[in-house]
Amino acid sequence: MLEHESISNPTHSKTTGLPRKRFYRARAHSNPLSDSHFPVPISPSQFDLTLHYPHYFPSPDKSDGSKKIEFADIGCGFGGLLISLSTLFPDKLMIGMELRDKVTEYVKERVLALRTSNPGQYENVSVVRTNSMKYIPNYFEKGQLTKMFFLFPDPHFKEKNHRRRVISPHLLDEYAYVLRVGGIIYTITDVEELGEWMTSCLDGHPLFEAVSEDELVADPVVKLLSTATEEGQKVERNDGQTFRAVYRRIGSCVPH
Amino acid sequence: MEDNHMEENEQKLEKEVAPALIAVHPNQLSVTVSIGSDLRVFNLHDGSGAKLLDENGGHKDSIRAIRYSKSGRFFVSAGDDKLVKFWDTNSWHCFCSVVSEKRVTSLAISNDEMFVCFADKFGMVYVVDIRDYNYENQGSVNKKAVPILSHYCSIITRLEFSPDGKYIVTADRDFKIRVTVFPKEPVNGAHEIQSFCLGHTEFVSCIAFVSSQDCAQGLLVSGSGDSTVRLWDYASDTLLDTCDVGAKAGLLNSNQGQEEMVPAVTDLCAASDGSLVAVAIQSLPGIMLLSCNLSARTLSIAKVVAVKGETFIPTSIGASFSIPLLWMVMGASSLHNTDSTLLARVRVISGFGSNQSEPVSHETSVLEDTEIPGGEPLLQELQGKLSIGEEAFSTAAEAVKTAMRNLLIKKNYSAERREVRKKGRNDKKNQSPA
Numbered sequence: 037m038l039e040h041e042s043i044s045n046p047t048h049s050k051t052t053g054l055p056r057k058r059f060y061r062a063r064a065h066s067n068p069l070s071d072s073h074f075p076v077p078i079s080p081s082q083f084d085l086t087l088h089y090p091h092y093f094p095s096p097d098k099s100d101g102s103k104k105i106e107f108a109d110i111g112c113g114f115g116g117l118l119i120s121l122s123t124l125f126p127d128k129l130m131i132g133m134e135l136r137d138k139v140t141e142y143v144k145e146r147v148l149a150l151r152t153s154n155p156g157q158y159e160n161v162s163v164v165r166t167n168s169m170k171y172i173p174n175y176f177e178k179g180q181l182t183k184m185f186f187l188f189p190d191p192h193f194k195e196k197n198h199r200r201r202v203i204s205p206h207l208l209d210e211y212a213y214v215l216r217v218g219g220i221i222y223t224i225t226d227v228e229e230l231g232e233w234m235t236s237c238l239d240g241h242p243l244f245e246a247v248s249e250d251e252l253v254a255d256p257v258v259k260l261l262s263t264a265t266e267e268g269q270k271v272e273r274n275d276g277q278t279f280r281a282v283y284r285r286i287g288s289c290v291p292h
Numbered sequence: 293m294e295d296n297h298m299e300e301n302e303q304k305l306e307k308e309v310a311p312a313l314i315a316v317h318p319n320q321l322s323v324t325v326s327i328g329s330d331l332r333v334f335n336l337h338d339g340s341g342a343k344l345l346d347e348n349g350g351h352k353d354s355i356r357a358i359r360y361s362k363s364g365r366f367f368v369s370a371g372d373d374k375l376v377k378f379w380d381t382n383s384w385h386c387f388c389s390v391v392s393e394k395r396v397t398s399l400a401i402s403n404d405e406m407f408v409c410f411a412d413k414f415g416m417v418y419v420v421d422i423r424d425y426n427y428e429n430q431g432s433v434n435k436k437a438v439p440i441l442s443h444y445c446s447i448i449t450r451l452e453f454s455p456d457g458k459y460i461v462t463a464d465r466d467f468k469i470r471v472t473v474f475p476k477e478p479v480n481g482a483h484e485i486q487s488f489c490l491g492h493t494e495f496v497s498c499i500a501f502v503s504s505q506d507c508a509q510g511l512l513v514s515g516s517g518d519s520t521v522r523l524w525d526y527a528s529d530t531l532l533d534t535c536d537v538g539a540k541a542g543l544l545n546s547n548q549g550q551e552e553m554v555p556a557v558t559d560l561c562a563a564s565d566g567s568l569v570a571v572a573i574q575s576l577p578g579i580m581l582l583s584c585n586l587s588a589r590t591l592s593i594a595k596v597v598a599v600k601g602e603t604f605i606p607t608s609i610g611a612s613f614s615i616p617l618l619w620m621v622m623g624a625s626s627l628h629n630t631d632s633t634l635l636a637r638v639r640v641i642s643g644f645g646s647n648q649s650e651p652v653s654h655e656t657s658v659l660e661d662t663e664i665p666g667g668e669p670l671l672q673e674l675q676g677k678l679s680i681g682e683e684a685f686s687t688a689a690e691a692v693k694t695a696m697r698n699l700l701i702k703k704n705y706s707a708e709r710r711e712v713r714k715k716g717r718n719d720k721k722n723q724s725p726a
Contacts, residue, residue, distance in 0.1 A: 078467065079490035169444045170466060173488040178529075205481070206442035209472075213485040242483055288473070288484050 053153055055145035074165050080177045088162035089129060105129045109185040110168045115143035116265035117187060122161040132163040140165040169202060176214040184211055186223040188267040191230040203234045212243040215285040223281045224261040226271045231279025244283040252282055309691040310354035311607035312623030312636040317364045320612035325674040326355040327634045328625035331369055333384060334670045341673035346386035354625045357399040368408055370396035376410050388433045390420050400451045407478055411448035417441045417462060419478045440482045441472055449496060455503040455510045459486055463496035465700045469514055471526050487529035494518035495700040498559050504566030507586040513569050515557025517700060521571055523591040533591040540593050541576050561609045563645030570618050572606040574693050597641055599658050604639055605689045611644055618644040624688040635676050640664045
């Protein structure tokens with residue numbers, strides 16, 4: 037059966053059934069300003085979870101309404117972090133958001149292959165192709181998420197392109213909206229200037245406060261930031277430095 | 293060859309014809325019409341046109357938004373010339389001109405008249421603090437605009453303050469309505485999003501609050517390119533009701549051809565007693581009235597008020613707070629460069645809501661030119677001419693419709709056209725430096 041599959045599906049490995057990265061390569065950069073044509077749910081209630089988590093949502097009417105996605109990996113790339121988180125938090129639903137078509141396909145195939153070869157596992161993870169800078173409120177309700185990840189985002193070096201950065205003072209308003217009070221935002225980069233930028237944006241935002249060093253040490257997720265992804269592993273191989281900014285969503289204390 | 297031709301046409305249309313706008317002083321002391329870069333004011337309290345005084349010569353390009361403050365003390369106008377101008381309504385002197393980085397699409401004034409917010413074509417919303425303006429000495433003031441929030445890379449079509457002043461609501465071209473807490477010190481930004489009202493399936497073109505003395509918090513109504521008007525409990529992002537106005541107005545053509553272009557809602561105006569909402573729709577010669585029940589939280593179609601004797605498709609509507617008249621204007625900035633005065637047509641409908649003394653009747657009627665407040669002198673001043681020819685308007689209505697569609701509906705290029713457009717990109721490494 038595997039042989040037959042390999043003939044009709046050269047993009048997947050014969051032995052593991054996992055997709056081969058070289059068939060899913062894409063440019064590292066994608067323009068977040070362009071209006072690509074992919075379907076976006078009109079509102080979070082219209083987000084069809086039966087496609088993503090068939091184990092938990094077998095059909096539209098037979099859904100467990102209490103289970104909601106809690107972790108979102110923004111710009112998930114080839115899915116390294118999500119795959120690690122899936123077994124670390126088997127009861128939590130999580131999703132990756134990625135702008136690049138081919139890369140999203142790769143993650144989809146990877147998840148499907150893992151579900152097949154590990155029955156009962158990886159049912160809690162999925163990926164969606166979307167522009168999270170424009171459509172986050174379409175996918176998540178107010179205060180729905182408990183963790184958001186921004187791993188090695190595109191630095192957009194030129195000053196005129198700084199507005200394309202995924203962490204910015206105004207976009208943080210939306211991330212604060214979808215994050216529950218007490219929820220955590222995790223960011224990491226190997227570009228020092230970007231690390232300073234993200235820290236300064238988060239520091240300057242009234243709804244986020246820095247997570248203490250003690251808590252960072254105790255959080256099992258923090259280690260994954262630099263080791264779980266392709267990008268992170270590359271940085272480690274080259275003995276590069278990484279810059280982390282991990283913040284907690286706090287309640288509003290602004291008078292109004 | 294054909295592609296070049298298409299590209300040119302698009303550019304011409306994108307010269308963006310601007311619709312004529314109308315605003316009414318809250319106590320109907322004056323009425324203002326803007327058309328192109330022209331601002332025309334008629335003072336109803338003394339029956340004459342007002343002369344606008346501006347050292348910088350007024351607006352230089354199409355005006356896109358106009359507004360009276362809640363008490364009527366000042367008036368704000370802004371548009372394609374990237375200027376936001378503040379006018380004292382007693383002297384009609386421009387006491388402040390704020391520069392915007394990009395072209396302004398809409399503006400709103402806080403109920404306490406301390407702040408003016410405006411939005412631009414790139415989704416940025418700014419605030420100007422005018423608390424310290426001295427109405428007595430009426431000198432000019434210098435103010436800077438501070439960014440407070442943003443809809444990422446989306447055109448903001450409207451912004452409004454909630455009746456209790458707690459929130460600022462912004463609507464955009466990506467079908468979204470965002471309700472944000474408006475803090476006491478907005479110069480630090482408006483970071484706390486209260487809710488998103490999501491449900492429209494096309495660009496949101498206009499929003500308005502419906503409130504009454506019994507329901508001070510009010511509800512939000514929104515009009516969209518999807519041809520519906522929706523009613524929202526905005527603080528909890530609950531969709532309460534949807535009215536299919538395009539269908540009900542009998543405007544949906546089954547024989548449209550390839551593209552099903554449903555008529556977009558272009559403007560909304562709520563009566564001050566919270567009982568009615570007037571809706572202007574593309575291709576509808578007249579107004580649709582929706583009746584709103586604030587306690588039951590419902591919105592339903594009451595009737596269509598047709599304007600007889602002429603094809604009058606309003607481009608903007610407005611009303612005062614105290615007098616139940618709906619003012620409407622139809623007009624557009626010229627497509628071609630002509631020296632002739634830009635023409636607009638003004639009509640008024642009575643019975644829009646109720647006076648405190650009279651009971652709610654909903655007997656609406658379109659007033660004749662001689663019956664409207666200000667009469668013929670007002671029409672002469674605001675229209676540019678007393679009687680307007682029919683031909684002038686059919687082109688104006690079509691031009692405004694096309695302009696709105698080009699601006700707000702996402703272009704759906706075929707795969708081949710996308711490839712051609714990509715070739716024109718200037719960020720490729722192997723292109724020779726200019």
